């Protein structure tokens with residue numbers, strides 16, 4: 001019997017703090033007209049104290065989970081696609097796993113920049129279709145505002161913070177994930193990068209002084225690359241899935257620049273109405289931009305059961321790719337008791353986490369944590 005991977009839950013989380021173009025024009029030499037005409041962005045969200053990639057990711061995931069009848073313990077894989085992880089290690093996904101109480105899940109981060117959500121969705125869907133797992137959560141989450149040079153007008157106007165999540169479940173009913181194409185071209189790895197803070201160039205006073213721990217981008221080169229691969233990846237994934245362009249109800253592109261989306265639409269000869277665009281309110285949220293746009297498209301009734309939806313992205317790496325979904329999900333009313341059970345499981349997961357930390361502390365006191373150094 002064939003297995004399929006269906007999207008059964010979706011959720012997004014963005015910080016409350018809105019940063020407008022007018023406010024930015026007081027920080028750097030820019031103005032609202034330039035930003036809107038060159039990018040389509042009017043405002044973006046910025047994480048505040050206490051918010052981070054993991055907290056946004058967990059909020060989005062909990063909202064996605066609340067749309068399903070799953071318990072956190074039913075999740076077997078958590079992928080956090082991010083270019084702004086909580087730490088180099090541990091993985092942000094492990095912190096999310098702990099917050100959700102998803103104690104049976106493998107958890108790891110996926111580094112494919114703005115294409116990360118498509119890479120993650122593809123990986124989780126193939127794992128479900130192969131029979132390796134039943135349920136997964138794929139999250140795109142970013143706090144790029146923490147990695148921006150706020151004096152660099154060519155980058156600080158672009159990026160914003162947020163997270164979006166999909167729950168995937170195995171099913172024998174056809175539909176859901178149909179096909180994906182994933183690509184990389186490392187020869188362009190220097191075009192969009194955070195040079196310092198990794199093993200190649202460890203953080204030092206000098207790297208901080210030179211702002212090498214912030215985003216460095218060759219905007220024009222990325223723009224050229226993006227306009228080329230958005231259309232080609234869309235065509236390629238449609239060929240692979242056997243779906244005609246005319247049968248695609250909605251394209252959800254990575255929200256990097258409205259002009260890039262318009263160029264892709266021209267190249268594909270599709271009207272802009274067939275593209276989901278919300279960049280004006282969130283800016284470029286990297287790996288989170290597609291799931292956030294998807295959540296808003298669903299909310300606006302732009303995706304209906306039976307629709308074919310193409311997700312397409314490009315990003316640092318360089319990475320690029322596209323994915324086709326046949327939307328099968330209809331909102332199923334979840335009984336309040338079910339929701340209560342979900343919350344209880346998340347609560348119990350947190351209690352378990354605290355108990356384990358406490359027990360480790362006690363063990364440390366009993367056995368000593370520095371004994372090997374004394375020897």
Ligand code: UT7
Nearest residue numbers: 029030031034038114153154157219220222223256257315
């Ligand atoms: O997720 C992937 C992430 N990255 C991207 O998607 C970036 C793709 N690239 C882009 O979106 C565009 O290249 C940008 C929006 C970054 C820049 O737009 P552009 O039309 O390519 O502008 P440009 O870099 O060619 O610069 C044109 C002019 C320059 O001045 P001169 O040299 O012509 O005098 C820039 O210095 O605009 C100037 N400029 C600005 N002016 C006002 C650059 N940034 C700004 C600014 N405000 N914020």
